[in-house]
Amino acid sequence: MNAPFPSTPAPSPGEARLPLKLLIAAPRGFCAGVDRAIEIVERALQKYGAPVYVRHEIVHNRYVVDSLKAKGAIFVEELDEVPDDAPVVFSAHGVPKTVPAEAERRKMLYVDATCPLVSKVHRQAARQIEKGQHILFVGHAGHPEVIGTMGQVPAGRITLVETVEDVAKLDFPAGADLSYLSQTTLSVDDTRDIIAALEARFPQIVAPKAEDICYATSNRQAAVKQMAPSCDLVLVIGAPNSSNSLRLVEVAERIGTDARLIQRADEIDPSWLEGVGTVGLTAGASAPEKLVREVVDRLSDWRVVDEEVVTTAEENMVFKLPRQLTD
Template structure:
């Protein structure tokens, strides 16, 4: 996997490397919610000292998780793995209501790092239930954000919808009071199609006041759309359990461009570059810029790289930290 690309006479003086055009998407990488979640863990370590427990991966990126482990964070899957007297942070994906309720019952010190845009969906779910509506929730089964959002409402009041085919199987009628919400990290195009199917089948369904897919997910997908058609190959840096990263691969592939999801540069195969003149590069919202540069450096070992950043939009979102860490 890590062998140097076979030397072939290039076009730049005596440099044996072939030229490679590298289109780097912008925006890419960390979003405001991820920045905030990581800073919450780091500040909790500074304030309370190690160890600080984190329920579930704070964000879906092994590099980030390992970096925080080295600073004293301990990652667990369930609250019962955390001692009563230890501080615990809830991940950016959000948790069911039962989790903070259990932490309060145990008188635990906890900090909620749920992304504010996910928290917004939670509040919308509560309001829809208060209005007597049954929620059709568009998302991927088993994803932590889906588990957290579905755990905001009483059992039996929310139904998961994963595909357009699921819409046809729903057992509701024209008189049922329905509303919908969606996971924040979905494919913009897929979600639009599912919503259209829901509205066609249930004209009475109530939409949320604003789109649930977060700005960072939409922006990163738009940036990939802007570069994919000009590329022979697109590389997406992200974890295999990162929903927003997987969606970036799908976006490129739908435009007819081969795309690979990688976590680190050492997962690249130099054979991928055979016959390739232009590569697109992006990173999911949980992947740090260090990993982008790592990939660029590895590509530069094999080819004579010419970088160009293609900006679809600018981001300047900043989320406030919990008051307990700023006082």
């Protein structure tokens, strides 16, 4: 993670500021699943009163988490940190089946904020298991979404695949009854390569009915692909534990453009702008637009910024809230 840099004063009156072209990716920032998850916590606070507990960060963004803490949310890692009589929200990343089962056993009031696109992957996993298939799951070890999805099926029925090299190490007999799924926030290009390797090694493997990588992840990566070749530097607003934000940095770097992950504007080192004429700016799916404008204002302290929005897709997806919060 980049360390914050001390505030740099604006140029004194009469001091010339160099121009800076700022390309701002669209779409960027909040996706429908993140919007829904945040609203679920806010509505739960309104309906049940503070405190409302949230198992794991509702989304991977410190600004969002701190904002909800200020409203009365308490973030924990496990249910054993939550009193029996307190409402609890499960994060947008999804949880293993054992978590709601434990909440039911304790007769807890819980609200599931799992992104509907992650829930879709969970349902596909259940169907593949019902058909007797062993699931090869493409994802990153330790990510909450991976833990949640792998926790949907019995132990020993799902195997994590992180890289093309992992495919070569798989030890399944020819003709084994296999299927695959993937984490929703992966690199589109990396996942395509891994799936190609799986299909080459196991021609009989069953694909999901639709691509698992979510629309928001794909759209944000496509916007960076279009923008980055025109940039000297790409800034990605996102958390270091945000999979989709890290993938945006990788997309720009593979194009050959210097890219930096930042959480807030105060992490920008003014030396990054030396010799830079064009900066690209985007935000991961958990980063609010307020942080984008904060970065624009910061850059404007040092340079004369000319903003241009680079639009590659329009997003109008909206997910319904859980019925218990709308009744």
